[in-house]
Amino acid sequence: MILKSNQNTLSFIGNKLSKTLPFFNGLLLLAAISLPALSLPRNTSLVIRDSPKEVLDQVWQIIYREYLDSNGNYNDESWLKLRKKVLSNKYYDSAEAYEAIVSMLKSLKDPYTRFLDPKDYKEMRIDTSGELMGIGIQLSLNEETNELVIVAPIEDTPAFKAGIQPNDIIVSIDDTDTDGMSIDGAVKLIRGEKGTKVTLGIIRGTQYLKVPLIRSRIEIRSVISRLNETSNGGTIGYIRLKQFSANAATEMRSAIIKLEEQKSQGYILDLRGNPGGLLEASIDIARQWLNTGIIVSTLTKDGINDFRRATGNALTNKPLVVLVNEGSASASEILAGAIQDNKRGILVGSKTFGKGLVQSVRPLVDGSGITVTVAKYLTPNGTDINKNGIKPDIKASLNLNNNKSFSAIDLGTSKDSQYVVAETALSxxxxxxxSTSYKQNTANLSFALK
Structure with a gap:
């Protein structure tokens, strides 16, 4: 997720504007920042100040100035005509104006550009302390099918322990059908008090499953690390990054320094099931692995206007393999793409989720807000990750057919088939x-191992 802030805007890349329940987005980890209302010029021929029309006009202008159309449904001329139409109507209260805003945004057919009433906006602006109340899933909306899709369960949460998997489709919440339901609508149904029960109806391939879950308080540690020994006597630093939270970069730095002190000869960075997080965390972490090169670029409606680069402060230059899967999304894809394109390491696993849109959360004059798609991100080589994902250099699957007892504690061990492939590559x-030929040979090595 990209998260940037200045006095007028709060921006992020969300996993398909995904929402981890409740109040936790893979790339929607929003800090509790108080932001002033956006000041925009107004049409003096229309009296809209201090009226329900003011917030409506503010939304219109934000879209006009900043919206990046990724699906071909926006047109400047039509949007200008729409402004005249909506501002010529009478709105007797905020509720009527809100209805007009929702209708206006629906015309964009972008599920990630959406209106938040004051209550929803207040709930979105949460602390990134690494603790949340809920069931521990990250939810996205499939743009083509309009289905509610699980990006990944958060490790050691009720959803994870119940066996929820990436790409599970939620078709019901308790007794309510989710057909046509928005992410926010699903969140409201799934959210609840600690200790209460919610049942998800899940489609997994051709299976239909009913999964009962007990809501709980979830504490999340971003980084788990240890020194593993290889079969030939070598030492590997294994680092599992669960999410790009506000403290993830600090935890990663500590893990690398400790493993360097323990004389690790190489590293396996595990991004499997990592749904994303803060952009600044992903940039900082990338700089801990990369000495030179572009990390990510951002494409707005005005073209590419932002490149983030390594700063020559990498903590190690030892060989690196990165584990990825279909649950690795957004900020995970930024980091994986930077490592792959700069030939700093090789990727092992399966194709990543494919989320590359940037949303900006904008406060409005009456305490409401909107999220608006303003950009997309590209890998250093210019690859558009959105919907496509990143392909690993070495394909490997996690085979659980003969190991029904496999759990989170088995990740990064000999029971973990993807880890075994990664360890073989790294060895x-x-x-x-x-060391001098490492960069030049990683690409050739990846093909040799297939």
């Missing part, structure tokens, strides 16, 4: 290639 780099 070959560590013991068959010298």
């Amino acid at each position: 070959r780099i560590m013991f068959n290639l010298n």
